[in-house]
Amino acid sequence: MDNTSQSDDLRLTLDTVDRFVDRHIPIDELRRRDREHAPPFDLMPMLGAAGLLGLPFPTEFGGQALPWSVVARVEERLGYRAAMLGTLFDTTVCFGGMSLLTYGTERQRAELLPRMIRGEALxxxxxxxxxxxxxxxxxxxxxxxxxxxxxxxxxxxxxxxxxxxxxxxxxxxxxxxxxxxxxxxxxxxxxxxxxxxxxxxxxxxxxxxxxxxxxxxxxxxxxxxxxxxxxxGFYNLMSTLHYARAGLAASAVGQAQRAVDIAIEHARDRAQFGQPISAFQVIQHRIADMQMRVDQARLITYHLADLISDGKPCRREAAQAKVIATEALHYVADHGMQILASAGYASESDMQRIWRDARLYTFGEGSNEIQRNIIAKELGL
Ligand SMILES: Cc1cc2nc3c(=O)[nH]c(=O)nc-3n(C[C@H](O)[C@H](O)[C@H](O)COP(=O)(O)OP(=O)(O)OC[C@H]3O[C@@H](n4cnc5c(N)ncnc54)[C@H](O)[C@@H]3O)c2cc1C
Structure with missing residues (x-):
């Protein structure tokens, strides 16, 4: 695929994600679902109908055969706009779909992949x-x-x-x-x-x-x-874990960017000592550090996605992206809470939801200590 058609595919796909979120899980609905512990299982057939669950899968199963670089950006956008939907997307596409594709039998693939792509099988x-x-x-x-x-x-x-x-x-x-x-x-x-x-x-x-x-x-x-x-089985499982790590890293980048944007908006709006708190250099530097962490995480996450798209080995890069992105998210959510202070601690704040969710990711899906062990091993230590 040449670069122009790749960027067209990406633009169209991200437009689809935005339209889907606007229609089915805008911010008030996301907050309601978080408050009421109502996961978006019911949205999966619609996500399938929108073509989003088939992105990396071959067309013979109803997929779109798009490169992982597109999948990663979709996961980032979902992380930014509706992280809980992104998490469900990840568990289904990575733990289910990519496992079936990589080491499922022909019969399992033929029966289950089309159902997964339609959002009918989780x-x-x-x-x-x-x-x-x-x-x-x-x-x-x-x-x-x-x-x-x-x-x-x-x-x-x-x-x-x-x-x-x-x-x-x-x-x-x-x-x-x-x-x-x-x-x-x-x-x-x-x-x-x-x-x-x-x-x-x-x-x-x-x-x-x-x-x-x-x-x-x-x-x-x-x-x-x-x-x-x-x-x-263990080797089969290991052969697909980089997809889940790439998905988590991309989602973490999206959530982290959201936290930075909320912090910037709040810092501009909130006045103390007769000026917006964004005028204080300590707040400016804190936000600059936050954005730098997110940008670093985004770069390694996109690099990992490119390696996956090209079918190149990426064990170390998958571990690195998982660590860098989840620690960036952890960092920006915590500093975001400091910038919002009491406004962030309120139950209706989006920052507190991002902060609570973020706490999982540095130990879930293979803790960051285990990822560092993998990185060290890949370096021959
Ligand atoms: C909300 C949630 C969702 C989850 N979803 C799933 C799921 O869908 N499927 C699934 O199978 N599991 C799932 N898990 C489990 C998750 O993958 C585990 O929590 C994770 O692997 C860590 O295992 P543990 O909690 O038993 O911690 P432990 O293994 O007990 O680790 C405790 C601490 O010791 C550290 N540690 C352990 N060994 C070493 C070592 N060799 N070197 C350095 N440090 C070490 C760890 O990094 C950690 O900090 C989920 C967990 C949660 C909380």
């Missing part, structure tokens, strides 16, 4: 267990081979949107003698399958997603619902 990742957070290779959920499939027993926790999903992408230990990342297989488990028990977890932010503790009690999973090669 996906969750059920990786984390009570004893396996950062140490994902320590999972103990056990799958035993039986005739025609597997019997799965174990417990997963903090799985986002699991109950509302069509399938949970679930790593299970299929070889009990293997240790760490070996002997794990990815399976598709329906949340309403016999033996699945769900308890909702309450939390302080990210009201746009639901969180579940999941008991798996002798759940039957047919051979047809195994994704990728048996015992190689």
């Amino acid at each position: 996906f969750a990742l059920a990786l984390t267990e009570p004893g396996a957070g950062s140490d994902a290779g320590a999972i103990q959920t056990r799958a035993k081979k039986v005739d025609g499939g597997w019997r799965v027993t174990g417990r997963k926790t903090w799985s986002s949107n699991a109950k509302q999903s069509t399938f949970m992408v679930t790593p299970c230990r299929t070889d009990p003698n293997a240790r760490g990342s070996r002997g794990i297989t990815m399976m598709l488990i329906a949340p309403d399958a016999t033996g699945v028990h769900m308890t909702e977890l309450s939390k302080i932010g990210n009201a746009g997603l639901t969180s579940w503790d999941i008991g798996l009690d002798d759940v039957f999973v047919s051979d047809d619902d195994v994704m990728g090669e048996v015992d190689r």
